[in-house]
Amino acid sequence: MTTPLPKKSVRGSSSGVAIMAVFDLLGRKWNMRIMWELNSSYLSFRGLQERCDGMSPSVLNTRIKQLTEAELVFTTSEGYKLTELGLSLMNTLDPLREWAAEWEEKVAK
Amino acid sequence: MTTPLPKKSVRGSSSGVAIMAVFDLLGRKWNMRIMWELNSSYLSFRGLQERCDGMSPSVLNTRIKQLTEAELVFTTSEGYKLTELGLSLMNTLDPLREWAAEWEEKVAK
């Protein structure tokens, strides 16, 4: 028979519930991308859509709501922008750009 | 009528195709989490499953394949481990832990 596996494990030794929440948020299609695009400039709904390979507006809308609720993004009359928290997140994520370059070089997608 | 929006936009000013590939990879449920867990210790298939809240083995399997193909994870007789590339990715992602703590504090999930 299959080993049942406990439904919810008590969080492992790699403690920190917070980071799990971040994984839930960022580990969702488009969220990182949206923030990445907003990091270089504020954008309108449709502008954001264009930058994100024409992602469907329905999904974009729910993503914006999520990111707004998470206080990473906010709306202005000029368009969507990153909050301070959002900006600081993108800063911590910044080294990823360099890593990506090395990775591409070695793995050659 | 709806504005058609070009199907595939020529990558925006925020250049870098590599980072987009990273977003595709990491912006998928479980991938970050799996690597996170493997960063603290190598794990067997079922061990990994337990750590990841009992995620379904079918998904775990496809994830492992993806990460292996991306050369971030490899298999040993002792279990799954991160490659050098995988380790360096987790290093660049490390500041995220601290950011997550601040974020949680301010937003209070």
Added chain:
DNA sequence: AAAGTATGCTACGTATTTCGTAGCGGACTA
């Protein structure tokens, strides 16, 4: 004022992804 255009956003049917469970074939053990 009427018509055109652009905006943010929603509805809704379809396609893709993820989930949950059962269970197979192999290895190792009693």
Added chain:
DNA sequence: TAGTCCGCTACGAAATACGTAGCATACTTT
């Protein structure tokens, strides 16, 4: 030889993402 563990797969169901049409609002243009 039967029991138990393992990595992994099959497959139907649920959740998520997609694509398109189009509404309501606002601002321009004629």
